[in-house]
Amino acid sequence: MSTLVKVLLAIFLPPVAAFLTVGLTMHFFLNILLCLLGGIPGMVHALWLMLR
Secondary structure: OOHHHHHHHHHHOHHHHHHHHHOOOHHHHHHHHHHHHOHHHHHHHHHHHHHO
């Protein structure tokens, strides 16, 4: 999957991007929690997971 597609997923669907990156781990569930608390923290977390 190209980096551009991953970044777009991280912006528009952060939990999907987190799942595709790390699977069903703690980071995935943390990303869902961050998305529920506000969209921006979930996006930042998903981008961090993608680019680390």
